[in-house]
Amino acid sequence: MKLNTLTLKEAIEKLQHKEISLPELYRDVNDAIADNNSKLNIYLTLDNTALAEVEKQFSKPLAGVPIAVKDNFLTKGMRTTASSNVLKDFIPPFDATVVTRLKQAGGVVVGKTNMDAWAHGSSTETSAFGPTKNPRNPEYLPGGSSGGSAAAVAADLCIVAIGSETAGSIRQPSSWCGVVGLKPTYGRVSRAGVVAMASSTDSPGPIGKTVEDCATVLNFIVGKDKYDATTSEIPILDFRRNLKRGVKGLRIGICYTDHEKLKGSDAAKAVTEAGKVFERLGASVDLVPVSEKLQKGHIFDPNFAIAVYTVVQRSEVSSNLARYDGIRYDQGRSFFGDEAKRRIMLGTFTLSKGYAEQYYVTAQKVRSLYIQNYQELFGAYDLLIAPTSPGYAQKLGATKDNPMYGELEDILLEPSSISGLPGINVPCYRDPKTNLYIGLNIMANYWQEESMIVAAYAFEQEVKL
Amino acid sequence: MPATKTKKFTSEDVHKIAKLANIPITTREEASLAEGFNTTMKVVDTLFSIDVKGVVPTSQVTGLENVFREDEIDGERQFTQDQALANAPRKHNGYFVVDQILEDD
Numbered sequence: 305m306k307l308n309t310l311t312l313k314e315a316i317e318k319l320q321h322k323e324i325s326l327p328e329l330y331r332d333v334n335d336a337i338a339d340n341n342s343k344l345n346i347y348l349t350l351d352n353t354a355l356a357e358v359e360k361q362f363s364k365p366l367a368g369v370p371i372a373v374k375d376n377f378l379t380k381g382m383r384t385t386a387s388s389n390v391l392k393d394f395i396p397p398f399d400a401t402v403v404t405r406l407k408q409a410g411g412v413v414v415g416k417t418n419m420d421a422w423a424h425g426s427s428t429e430t431s432a433f434g435p436t437k438n439p440r441n442p443e444y445l446p447g448g449s450s451g452g453s454a455a456a457v458a459a460d461l462c463i464v465a466i467g468s469e470t471a472g473s474i475r476q477p478s479s480w481c482g483v484v485g486l487k488p489t490y491g492r493v494s495r496a497g498v499v500a501m502a503s504s505t506d507s508p509g510p511i512g513k514t515v516e517d518c519a520t521v522l523n524f525i526v527g528k529d530k531y532d533a534t535t536s537e538i539p540i541l542d543f544r545r546n547l548k549r550g551v552k553g554l555r556i557g558i559c560y561t562d563h564e565k566l567k568g569s570d571a572a573k574a575v576t577e578a579g580k581v582f583e584r585l586g587a588s589v590d591l592v593p594v595s596e597k598l599q600k601g602h603i604f605d606p607n608f609a610i611a612v613y614t615v616v617q618r619s620e621v622s623s624n625l626a627r628y629d630g631i632r633y634d635q636g637r638s639f640f641g642d643e644a645k646r647r648i649m650l651g652t653f654t655l656s657k658g659y660a661e662q663y664y665v666t667a668q669k670v671r672s673l674y675i676q677n678y679q680e681l682f683g684a685y686d687l688l689i690a691p692t693s694p695g696y697a698q699k700l701g702a703t704k705d706n707p708m709y710g711e712l713e714d715i716l717l718e719p720s721s722i723s724g725l726p727g728i729n730v731p732c733y734r735d736p737k738t739n740l741y742i743g744l745n746i747m748a749n750y751w752q753e754e755s756m757i758v759a760a761y762a763f764e765q766e767v768k769l
Numbered sequence: 770m771p772a773t774k775t776k777k778f779t780s781e782d783v784h785k786i787a788k789l790a791n792i793p794i795t796t797r798e799e800a801s802l803a804e805g806f807n808t809t810m811k812v813v814d815t816l817f818s819i820d821v822k823g824v825v826p827t828s829q830v831t832g833l834e835n836v837f838r839e840d841e842i843d844g845e846r847q848f849t850q851d852q853a854l855a856n857a858p859r860k861h862n863g864y865f866v867v868d869q870i871l872e873d874d
Contacts (some may be wrong), residue, residue: 344821397852466797491831504829534829534837611816614809623791631865633856638793645792649783650806652790659776666816668826673819675827724830725775 307332307664308460310768312369312517315463319367326359326368329463331730333370333414337461338554344437346455347415348375349383357679364410366524372462376423376499377508382413386499387431388421389639390628400497401529402466402508409524414462417452421502422625423468425449426476426713429703430643436593437700440739444697447477447713453511454481464521465511471613471721472503472692472714474509475729479657479692479743482769484760485511486518489750491536492521494529502617502658505721515730515761519543523751536751537564543757550551551762552586554755557685559603560716562608563594570704571691574733574742578689582759583764592681599650601684601686609718610708615654615667616722682749690716692729692743717745726753730760734769741769775814777802 309328310318317326334600341347361368373379375384378396380403403413420430428451430434436443436451439459444453450467454477457465467474469487478485486509492509500506509686510521522543529535560577561572579589595602625648640648654663681688693713703709720727725747732744746761748756780799783806787794794802850863859866 340819397848397855398846450848491833509846530843531836533838534831534833536831536833545817608815610820611813611822614813615816630858631867632853634858637791640792645794646802647830649786649790649792649802650809653806655785656786661817663813664819665815665826667815668828669821670816670819670826671827673821675830708812722827 306336306460308336308478308483311513312520313514314370319369319478325363327355329487330355330358330370332463336436336459337415338476340439340459340461344439344442344455344459346378346417346436346452346461347372348385348418348433348452348469350415351382353412358412361410361412363550364408366410368407368410368412370414370458371406372415372569373403374419374450374467375412376468376501376601377549378418378465379403379413379416380498382416384492384499385433385640386422387419387433388641390635392432392635394634396497398497399549399768401494401496402525407467407526413432416616417450417456417465419452420449420643422499422621422644423449423470423473423704424621424643424647425699425705426472428452429701430641433699434643438697438740439594440741441697444699444740445480445481445702447693447697448537449473449477450485450511451477454478454483454485455515457481457511464513464517466508466521466566467496467511468506468508469721470507470617470657472717474511475692475717475727475745476714476745478511478589480697480731482734482741483513484518484764485509485729486522486753487721487727488522488526488723488753490727490763491534492726492751492753493525493526494535496529496531496653498533502569502620503624503713504616504620504679505724508739515728515757516544516547516747518728519547519757525595538751541754543754546676546754546758549758550585551582551759554587554686554759555583555684556587556589557590557681558589559593559624559688559690561691562592563606565715566691566694567624569695570733571695571742572692573650575689575744578732578744578763578767581691581763585762585766589640596671598677600680603673603681603688604719605717607721609713610715612671613665615663616619616671618647619650619655620651621647622649622655622699622708647689671722673721677748678725680722682708686748686755687691688747689744690747692716692745696735696738696740696742720747725750726756728760730764731769732767776810778806778810
């Protein structure tokens with residue numbers, strides 16, 4: 305057995321029981337990288353830490369396992385590009401808080417993964433360094449923006465990975481690559497040292513081979529950080545403590561399977577089947593109908609969330625990317641790619657005098673309606689489930705000439721993202737003909753990551769793919 | 770009610786926004802960007818079909834307010850001059866070099 309295929313749990317146990325050694329584990333991971341990285345374009349930068357340094361991590365909880373980190377997390381002394389030519393030679397002078405915490409817990413950053421440039425997109429096709437290919441079927445995209453991290457997990461080029469999500473960027477690529485991806489509640493994990501995209505929704509989180517692995521990584525990266533004032537003081541518990549509790553008695557609502565864009569789709573069918581699995585496991589499961597108007601017992605049409613997200617995200621991007629002026633960091637503004645230029649300019653417009661009230665403020669009001677809608681629904685349901693993406697991974701080149709590509713792919717995720725809610729993608733169905741996956745998105749109320757982890761674990765154990 | 774008239778971008782609008790955003794673009798790009806923005810704004814305009822009368826706009830989702838820290842120097846996070854300048858493309862005698870913004874005399 306190749307050791308790069310181990311889950312995090314297996315790798316730590318085998319290392320601690322001396323069944324395997326770190327040199328053996330790194331040999332297999334590095335061999336897999338050497339064999340596949342140029343083909344799949346997953347890592348932009350590889351670490352060259354000496355094995356002697358890695359072995360210093362052995363006594364800590366993560367035991368020195370290799371972790372892939374999305375290239376928008378600053379890594380001290382290790383190139384961090386956010387997949388943009390603006391930062392193509394940028395060497396950060398400090399680590400992102402998430403990276404610091406992983407290192408303190410015994411993790412080793414084995415490489416930095418490709419992404420949509422500045423995390424603007426859902427395909428990795430906006431990367432200045434070319435798209436990543438989906439390891440499940442290399443004619444297809446891995447999704448994005450954390451496409452490199454999801455692909456690194458799917459191709460076993462790491463043991464576990466870190467991504468970041470603004471509206472789908474952890475869950476959608478996890479869905480397309482057939483892996484588990486967890487987006488925490490906004491404010492649960494520090495954004496300090498993450499190249500800023502949309503500051504009011506950016507949420508770092510784990511991507512792994514199993515639900516339990518994601519819960520383990522989450523344990524080490526959450527919590528108050530003095531460098532990010534939006535992080536919460538809420539007490540931290542072990543997210544695995546009730547892992548096997550099961551879903552008996554939970555109230556689960558199914559969302560979006562009746563949406564006009566999904567009717568009769570494989571995604572709607574797979575999620576309806578997932579509902580039956582939960583019912584069999586003892587949960588009560590109902591369909592929450594979609595409604596174009598905000599009304600009790602209905603899920604508000606996700607179409608409007610695209611509009612909200614487009615305005616809010618572009619506005620925040622125009623402000624956040626103003627700092628890249630070519631004075632302090634690497635290259636100047638002529639080095640932005642087309643997608644970043646479009647977003648910066650549109651955000652400049654939506655925040656400009658005379659238009660901010662019309663666009664930005666209206667978008668923030670509709671955002672409030674989504675939050676209200678979820679708060680009402682989470683009074684009636686413990687969890688909401690939905691397809692993560694409207695379908696399977698799309699073919700390479702799918703984004704060409706479609707300025708709204710990312711938003712349309714993330715339509716089912718944007719409502720919960722703009723509301724700051726947590727969600728987890730767990731593989732739900734695999735098409736045997738293409739080897740591509742449908743993902744199930746399990747959403748919980750604020751700070752209720754534990755209940756969605758419990759449900760995702762129960763589902764994963766029941767539905768072996 | 771907010772204005773619901775669809776904003777129709779022209780090349781001139783794009784030219785003006787590019788200047789505000791400090792994004793260098795060519796004249797040829799202006800037309801295709803305007804077209805792309807018009808596609809995007811069709812989606813954005815769906816916002817105006819929703820009744821938001823009396824709705825308070827979202828400003829944060831964490832429930833946290835007035836998060837303060839002590840006004841102290843954090844010794845763990847100080848750069849040396851060399852570190853601060855390490856990624857600057859242009860520097861001179863330990864300073865960042867910036868473009869001139871004032872006219873001579």
